[in-house]
Every structure is written in C-alpha cells, then in structure tokens.
Amino acid sequence: MIFFLPLPTSGRIYAMLFVVFFFGWPLSFLIEPNKSNLLFFIVSCLINIVSFALNANRTTSVVISYWNGLCYISSLYMTGCVNISIFVVLPILFLVHLITFIISIIGIIVGKSFSQKNYLRLVWFFTRKDFDLQDALI
Numbered sequence: 793m794i795f796f797l798p799l800p801t802s803g804r805i806y807a808m809l810f811v812v813f814f815f816g817w818p819l820s821f822l823i824e825p826n827k828s829n830l831l832f833f834i835v836s837c838l839i840n841i842v843s844f845a846l847n848a849n850r851t852t853s854v855v856i857s858y859w860n861g862l863c864y865i866s867s868l869y870m871t872g873c874v875n876i877s878i879f880v881v882l883p884i885l886f887l888v889h890l891i892t893f894i895i896s897i898i899g900i901i902v903g904k905s906f907s908q909k910n911y912l913r914l915v916w917f918f919t920r921k922d923f924d925l926q927d928a929l930i
Contacts, residue, residue, distance in 0.1 A: 803867025810885040815840055843893045850896040851911035861915040868919050
C-alpha cells in the first residue's frame with residue numbers, strides 16, 4: 793500500500809524562505825572582502841550545498857520527499873501573522889535540517905532505508921502527529 797501525506801501548499805513560501813536564508817547567509821562574509829572572509833564564504837557555501845543535497849538524496853522516499861517534508865512542517869507552524877511565523881518556522885526548519893543531516897550521515901553507513909524511515913518519523917514528530925505513522929511505514 794502506498795501512502796501519501798497531505799501537503800498544504802501554504803507552507804511552501806516559508807520553506808523557500810528557509811532555503812534563501814540557508815544559502816544566502818554566507819554572503820555576509822563578503823561585506824568586507826579579504827582572503828579569510830572569502831575562504832569562509834567558499835567553505836560555508838560548500839557545506840550548505842553538500843548538506844542540502846545529501847538530505848534530499850538520502851531522505852526522499854515514495855511517501856515523502858525532503859522538500860515536501862519541509863513544506864509540510866512549515867505549513868503546520870504558521871501563526872497567521874507573517875512576522876511571527878518567520879521567527880517560529882525558520883528555526884524549526886533549521887533544526888529539522890540539522891537533525892536530518894545527522895540522520896543522513898548515519899544513513900550513509902547503515903543504509904538509505906534508515907534515513908528515509910527516520911526522516912518520516914522526524915516529520916511525524918514535528919507535525920504534531922498529524923498522520924498515522926504506521927500506515928506510512930508499511
């Protein structure tokens with residue numbers, strides 16, 4: 793049985809904003825360009841690209857992709873006020889990204905199914921148990 797999660801589309805804007813901030817913060821190193829800031833810029837860009845690509849590759853499954861999980865989580869933490877939602881949703885998405893990166897690194901050793909199942913459990917945890925996890929894991 794294939795189980796698909798419902799995906800409210802209103803959370804996509806916050807997930808896109810998270811990606812803009814996630815990939816945009818290294819630009820702050822270029823405010824005063826010198827050799828050390830340029831090195832920090834290059835290293836932080838590489839870390840961001842590798843972590844996002846690893847998460848997207850290792851955690852995407854038939855049930856939910858990495859991007860849809862971020863959108864689903866952000867849609868359930870919206871407050872109705874954009875200014876407040878940004879301060880609530882972006883730290884949660886960063887935390888999800890960080891935990892998913894750790895899961896993906898462990899999943900390189902253990903296997904891809906480990907990463908997929910634990911990402912689904914992580915989405916289940918952050919969405920306030922909004923769907924039946926047992927149906928999704930079958």
